[in-house]
Amino acid sequence: MWPFSSRPTVPVLRFSGPIGMATPLRPGLSIGVVAGALEKAFSASRLESVAIVINSPGGSPVQSNLIFRRIRQLAHEKKKKVYVFCEDVAASGGYFLAVAGDEIYADPSSIVGSIGVISAGFGLDKAIEKLGIERRVYTAGLNKGSLDPFLPEKADDVARLVAIQKDVHEVFKGIVAERRRGKLKGDDGELFSGAFWSGGRAVELGLVDGLSDLRTKMVELHGDKVRLRPIPLGGGGLLSRLFRAPSLAARGNLGSLAAGMAATGQSSLGTDILSTLEERALWQRYGL
Numbered sequence: 001m002w003p004f005s006s007r008p009t010v011p012v013l014r015f016s017g018p019i020g021m022a023t024p025l026r027p028g029l030s031i032g033v034v035a036g037a038l039e040k041a042f043s044a045s046r047l048e049s050v051a052i053v054i055n056s057p058g059g060s061p062v063q064s065n066l067i068f069r070r071i072r073q074l075a076h077e078k079k080k081k082v083y084v085f086c087e088d089v090a091a092s093g094g095y096f097l098a099v100a101g102d103e104i105y106a107d108p109s110s111i112v113g114s115i116g117v118i119s120a121g122f123g124l125d126k127a128i129e130k131l132g133i134e135r136r137v138y139t140a141g142l143n144k145g146s147l148d149p150f151l152p153e154k155a156d157d158v159a160r161l162v163a164i165q166k167d168v169h170e171v172f173k174g175i176v177a178e179r180r181r182g183k184l185k186g187d188d189g190e191l192f193s194g195a196f197w198s199g200g201r202a203v204e205l206g207l208v209d210g211l212s213d214l215r216t217k218m219v220e221l222h223g224d225k226v227r228l229r230p231i232p233l234g235g236g237g238l239l240s241r242l243f244r245a246p247s248l249a250a251r252g253n254l255g256s257l258a259a260g261m262a263a264t265g266q267s268s269l270g271t272d273i274l275s276t277l278e279e280r281a282l283w284q285r286y287g288l
Contacts, residue, residue: 008222011041012214012230014053019067019093020060028059029097031066033234041231042074049221050075051214051228052101053085058092058114061168068175071100085214086110091196092118095207096172099179105212106199112207115176116194117165124149180206 013034021028041050052071058064075082084090084101091114098104098112106112128135128150135150146157173192177184183206184191191205202208218226 007225007227008047009045009227009229010047010049010051010218010222011044012051012053012228013037013041013233014055014230015067015094015097015233016053016055018059019056019097020063028063029056029067029233030060030063031070034067035070036234037231038070038074042078042080044229044231047222048079048081049083049218050080051083051085051218052097053087053214054090054094054098055087056091056094056097057089058094058096061093061096061117061172064093064096065171065175067097068100071097075100075102083217085212085217086112086199086208092116096175098208099176103210104208105210105217106202106208107213108198108200108211110199110202111196112199112202113191113196113205114194115172115192117169117172118194119161119165121147122149123153125152183209 015029015034017029019029071082074080081103082101084098084104086094086098086104086106087110089111090098090106091111095113095115125135135148137145137148137151139145143157143160145151147153147161169192173188176192186205191207197205197207199208199211203210212220215228218228
């Protein structure tokens with residue numbers, strides 16, 4: 001249990017980056033990463049307020065839902081009110097996290113929304129044909145090789161993927177509709193189309209409650225002596241884990257570093273490069 005301060009103190013969680021996407025050097029937001037910090041945040045102050053700052057272009061719908069539900073469970077158990085503040089982007093899964101808030105605020109220039117589901121990839125079958133490469137795939141299960149990017153696309157595979165996307169989209173829409181009940185002002189066809197808007201327009205559509213920032217709102221609620229206490233998330237990348245390991249720190253040589261990497265079973269630098277490109281693609285959808 002954290003010691004209580006004599007000053008009014010608001011625990012602050014910062015959720016930054018893609019959701020669910022993770023590599024050794026670039027951990028993503030997941031329930032495993034944030035669970036411990038959530039527990040601390042909801043027990044760190046006598047005030048009823050917990051603040052969450054979000055800057056995320058989205059990612060895994062499953063991890064978004066798991067984090068969302070844990071926030072709401074703790075808010076109910078601890079009788080806390082959750083205030084969410086959107087920074088550059090709270091879109092797709094980032095907005096999924098935002099609706100865990102009892103009140104949501106944004107900057108006028110924030111990007112908010114993108115209530116939809118997307119799957120993207122490349123078709124490389126013609127490229128490998130030109131290079132004279134033969135793709136050999138062996139499966140047990142008729143549909144095990146569905147949507148293989150090195151094989152020609154099949155209409156049945158695409159139809160199956162679209163059906164799954166619709167199911168996931170319905171879950172997302174249902175949670176937004178429930179959490180923003182009585183506040184949404186736009187047409188469902190527009191709100192749930194996957195479009196995104198500036199913070200100012202998001203207020204008009206009822207996606208957020210107003211334009212403000214963390215400190216301004218907390219001072220408004222709790223006075224100018226309010227203290228904002230950042231709660232660090234768990235997890236951490238490969239480098240931070242290595243430097244925290246006592247045995248490696250004591251040895252202090254490259255051999256130990258390599259041994260540590262092998263012992264933790266981490267993937268190659270190539271995985272991180274691909275993950276970085278995918279992450280950049282997510283951000284660039286919103287002009288960042």
